[in-house]
Amino acid sequence: MAEEVKVFAPATVANVACGFDVLGFALHEPGDEIIMRKNDSGEVSILEITGDEGKLPLNPLKNTAGVVVIDYLKHIGKSNQGIEFILHKKMPLGSGLGSSAASAAAALVAINELMGNPLSRAELLPFAMEGERLACGAAHADNVAPALLGGFVLIRSYSPLDILPIAPPEKLVATVIHPQIEIRTKDSRSILRHSVLLKDAVTQWGNIAGLVAGLLTKDYGLIQRSLKDVIIEPIRSLLIPYFDELKKSALEAGALGCSISGSGPSIFALSDSQETAQKVAKAMTQVLERTTIGYDIYVSPVNAEGPIVLSKK
């Protein structure tokens, strides 16, 4: 069994327009890296966090990655196993790119590897969901499921948990722009209404069914027609400066669809070629170049593999 492992886990786009809390997909970049090793301290400790250092607690009981490792060890009856790790945060917090999910997924894949992989990646999911509860108050799975399993993942039901991994159609390429403002998931969930109009619900469930069918049958036209959100986007987009301009520029550049990534402020678009995805990136960056808002931009095919064990010794 390995004594030390290094694991990468990817950023994710949750909701995917019409699938609030029930659909997400993984990217190739950005993502988090963790270096985890066993020791004989009998405790879990976080040695260092780089990237968004200072913003995240080193106390393992208050840190998503720490909590999921402690819960995992308890579950497999190894609470006395000493563990230490360094977390390299390679994406901003509060970006809508599943930052807490990537940390939890990296930590769970690393600890599972160190313990000889007693659990499958799907069995790690409930632990990662508890990490999300700590991070934002809701144990939603639409970031952690693709962060752990790769590809698209549909959460058909939360109780009981029933998930459907969906292999990404190979031509799909995501463009994600992250305007450098911070929106906390907790806050952007708190502004949502708790009831929806029946006519909006009908539109939304038609679209989510169409999107899943389009992904499964690789029907890009159906994916394009279905990438619409009439319930969440109209409310949350008010928190994102230049959202309408950014979305318009992406669609004009040829994207199949464009919406908010997770709880924002990042905005994603899906295209049916790398070339179009690059054009979309150019069009979106031109919008923010005319403003004082800084940004990060990513162009990435959908990541079908999920976390990668980069090294072990």
Ligand code: HSE
């Ligand atoms: N489904 C969650 C939300 C994802 O939209 O609040 C958070 O990244």
